[in-house]
Each structure stands twice: as structure tokens, then as C-alpha cells.
Amino acid sequence: MEQKIEVLQKELTETKKNMEIKERLKKAEEQIENQDERIKALERETGKRNSEIQQAYRLEEKAAVLRSDRLILIEFTSPQKRIEVIRKAKHVKGSKIWISENYLKPVQEAKRQLLPYLKTAREEGHKAKIIHDKSSDK
Structure with missing residues (x-):
């Protein structure tokens, strides 16, 4: 009987851990979806497409994954595209998006x-x- 109780407790603990992991993964997936939506909104606001972006990556560590205000560094395919986005940045003023040169x-x-x-x-x-x-x- 005690062995059954121990087995059940172990299963409950493992299930609880799995649920926590799934919740974290779900939150991370939601974060990714939100970031994709933000990038699409930024593309609509500035008139730029992904093909003009050479590389985009986050500057902060993965430990801050659940924070929504992490910096994103974007490298464009040409300096003209970068300058154009900086000029159009005034159109996103008042939103939560902040664009500046690095x-x-x-x-x-x-x-x-x-x-x-x-x-x-x-x-x-x-x-x-x-x-x-x-x-x-x-």
C-alpha cells in the first residue's frame, strides 16, 4: 500500500513538473507569436519587408525571455534601407515601438x-x- 502511495505521489509530482514546463513553453510560444505580430506591425508602419532585413536578433540573455521589452538589433541589406526606416520612425511615435540607430x-x-x-x-x-x-x- 505504501509503495502505491509513493508511486502515485511520484506520478503527481512528475505530472506537475510537466504541466509547469508546458505552461512555460506555452508562454514562450505566445511571446514568439507576439514578437511576430510586432514585427509585422512594424513592417506595416515603416513599409519595410523581411527581404530588406539581413539579420535580426535579441541583445539580452535568454533568462529575460518573459520580459517583453528586450532590445532587438536589426541589420539591413543596405545603408539606404536603414536610413529610410530611421526617417519613417516618426510614424510609430506614441506606440510601444522605439527605433534608433545603434x-x-x-x-x-x-x-x-x-x-x-x-x-x-x-x-x-x-x-x-x-x-x-x-x-x-x-
Whole structure:
């Protein structure tokens, strides 16, 4: 009798573990579906298709799978496509999608150093912006 109880308890425990795993898999599948829907929505908003995307991948670890705000890095087939998407990014303002360029560390630091000059120029009434430095691409 005790052996039957132990066997039943073991089966219940295994079933419970299987259910937890299935639930996690189901949530992960829902996340994937949601990401696919987001990508399709982004394609509709920006007018871009997957054929213009060379590579897309997440930047954070898999441990954060259940978080919905993980960064996605997209590499386009040409610089013109990237620039076009950046220009059309204003159409998705107000949504949960945020589009920006990914600069190298030296470029980020150079822009950070120029930021005080940008602020003072704007305070003086000048139209000012920091543009991409083509010499840093070399």
C-alpha cells in the first residue's frame, strides 16, 4: 500500500513538473507569436519587408525571455534601407515601438561630448542637431 502511495505521489509530482514546463513553453510560444505580430506591425508602419532585413536578433540573455521589452538589433541589406526606416520612425511615435540607430562606443562618446554645445546652441535660438560622422565609419 505504501509503495502505491509513493508511486502515485511520484506520478503527481512528475505530472506537475510537466504541466509547469508546458505552461512555460506555452508562454514562450505566445511571446514568439507576439514578437511576430510586432514585427509585422512594424513592417506595416515603416513599409519595410523581411527581404530588406539581413539579420535580426535579441541583445539580452535568454533568462529575460518573459520580459517583453528586450532590445532587438536589426541589420539591413543596405545603408539606404536603414536610413529610410530611421526617417519613417516618426510614424510609430506614441506606440510601444522605439527605433534608433545603434552607434559604436567611440561615436556614442563623441556625441555625448558634443551634447553641451548642442544645448547651448539651441538655448541661443539656433537650429542645431548632431549628425552622423562619416569619418568614424572607416
